[in-house]
Amino acid sequence: MVSSSPTISFDEALAQATDGRGLDEHGIIALLDCGDADSERLFATADEVRRRFVGNDVHLRALIEFSNHCRKNCDYCGIRARNRNVSRYRLSPEEVVSTARQAADSGFGTVVLQSGEDAWFTRDRMACIIRAIKTSTGMAITLGVGERDEGTYRAWRDAGADRFLLRIETTDPDLFRRLHPDDDLDARKACLVALRDLGYQVGSGVMVGLPGQTLQTLARDVIWMRDFGVEMIGIGPFLPHPETPLAQALPGTINLTLRLVATLRLVFPYGHIPATTAMGSLLPGGRERALAVGANVLMPNMTPRAIRDDYALYPDKVGLDATSDDRIDDLHNRILALGRTIAKGPGHVARHCQGES
Numbered sequence: 239m240v241s242s243s244p245t246i247s248f249d250e251a252l253a254q255a256t257d258g259r260g261l262d263e264h265g266i267i268a269l270l271d272c273g274d275a276d277s278e279r280l281f282a283t284a285d286e287v288r289r290r291f292v293g294n295d296v297h298l299r300a301l302i303e304f305s306n307h308c309r310k311n312c313d314y315c316g317i318r319a320r321n322r323n324v325s326r327y328r329l330s331p332e333e334v335v336s337t338a339r340q341a342a343d344s345g346f347g348t349v350v351l352q353s354g355e356d357a358w359f360t361r362d363r364m365a366c367i368i369r370a371i372k373t374s375t376g377m378a379i380t381l382g383v384g385e386r387d388e389g390t391y392r393a394w395r396d397a398g399a400d401r402f403l404l405r406i407e408t409t410d411p412d413l414f415r416r417l418h419p420d421d422d423l424d425a426r427k428a429c430l431v432a433l434r435d436l437g438y439q440v441g442s443g444v445m446v447g448l449p450g451q452t453l454q455t456l457a458r459d460v461i462w463m464r465d466f467g468v469e470m471i472g473i474g475p476f477l478p479h480p481e482t483p484l485a486q487a488l489p490g491t492i493n494l495t496l497r498l499v500a501t502l503r504l505v506f507p508y509g510h511i512p513a514t515t516a517m518g519s520l521l522p523g524g525r526e527r528a529l530a531v532g533a534n535v536l537m538p539n540m541t542p543r544a545i546r547d548d549y550a551l552y553p554d555k556v557g558l559d560a561t562s563d564d565r566i567d568d569l570h571n572r573i574l575a576l577g578r579t580i581a582k583g584p585g586h587v588a589r590h591c592q593g594e595s
């Protein structure tokens with residue numbers, strides 16, 4: 239990570255964030271670049287903003303990683319198509335639906351269906367899965383399946399999908415091109431626009447510590463996501479996978495990741511910000527720390543245990559296991575011990591709750 243020296247002080251930046259003016263690029267860089275003592279003030283401010291705008295609730299989303307087949311070759315990703323060491327799996331549509339039902343029975347209000355870019359799950363197959371989950375459980379459905387055409391996104395929305403996660407990864411055109419041999423930044427942005435226009439609640443995000451990324455890159459990413467109107471913001475440290483072209487690169491750091499979480503809370507007071515698996519994998523307790531500095535979402539893993547380790551985007555992935563009620567109880571207790579509460583219901587973002595009591 240190359241540091242760009244901030245042109246305004248930390249105090250000015252914090253004032254910019256909290257007095258209604260809103261953070262600009264310089265302000266964001268100053269917050270991301272701050273030292274340990276200032277970090278504590280940033281974290282306390284973000285925690286207070288989180289409490290005031292989205293309360294103490296932690297939203298739990300049941301994650302099903304239903305296929306690790308992927309047609310793409312993102313340079314950072316362990317399940318890229320050219321990695322021949324991955325043992326590939328695909329849950330059947332029936333298994334996806336039954337796992338989602340199990341999530342509903344365990345009390346989850348949202349299921350997240352995540353996969354590589356797997357063409358086997360065609361528009362119609364996915365639509366059937368979505369419809370079956372919606373009619374039998376009523377849960378909110380989030381998709382994280384990558385780039386598809388607008389007609390496909392529409393069919394899935396019509397079938398009952400509510401939300402879509404598609405990370406922009408970086409908004410720096412050169413960096414994006416270098417990391418994504420199969421992708422185009424403008425095409426990725428067009429997908430996000432299509433999703434937003436179809437009425438999905440849209441989530442995006444970036445990785446922290448990508449080789450060649452600077453604090454200015456991250457600041458511009460944040461501004462792009464704010465201007466776009468992203469409602470869920472998932473970030474995590476980049477973690478080098480040994481079977482990828484970035485095997486030798488350095489990982490992102492927990493400190494910068496936490497400062498970005500806190501900064502995002504100031505920029506998106508109503509946003510849904512997960513404490514991600516990558517944070518927990520980089521550092522034991524990383525997710526809990528994220529919850530203390532602005533995050534308000536956790537995504538426990540319901541993927542059947544026999545195949546879970548094969549969804550290895552990066553090494554040593556430490557998920558929150560939710561395949562038994564005991565493990566879920568345990569998770570609830572850990573959240574309550576942090577002084578937080580467990581959200582009930584589908585947990586839509588604020589604009590979608592207007593009029594609800």
Ligand code: 5AD
Nearest residue numbers: 314315405475476477479516551552
């Ligand atoms: N380190 C950290 N995060 C990664 N992702 C993919 N590979 C890695 C990695 N090596 C993230 C990307 C992707 C999300 C599903 O996982 O941001 O969008």
Ligand code: SF4
Nearest residue numbers: 308310312315318354
């Ligand atoms: Fe495929 Fe997503 Fe990994 Fe890229 S990041 S290779 S699209 S699973």
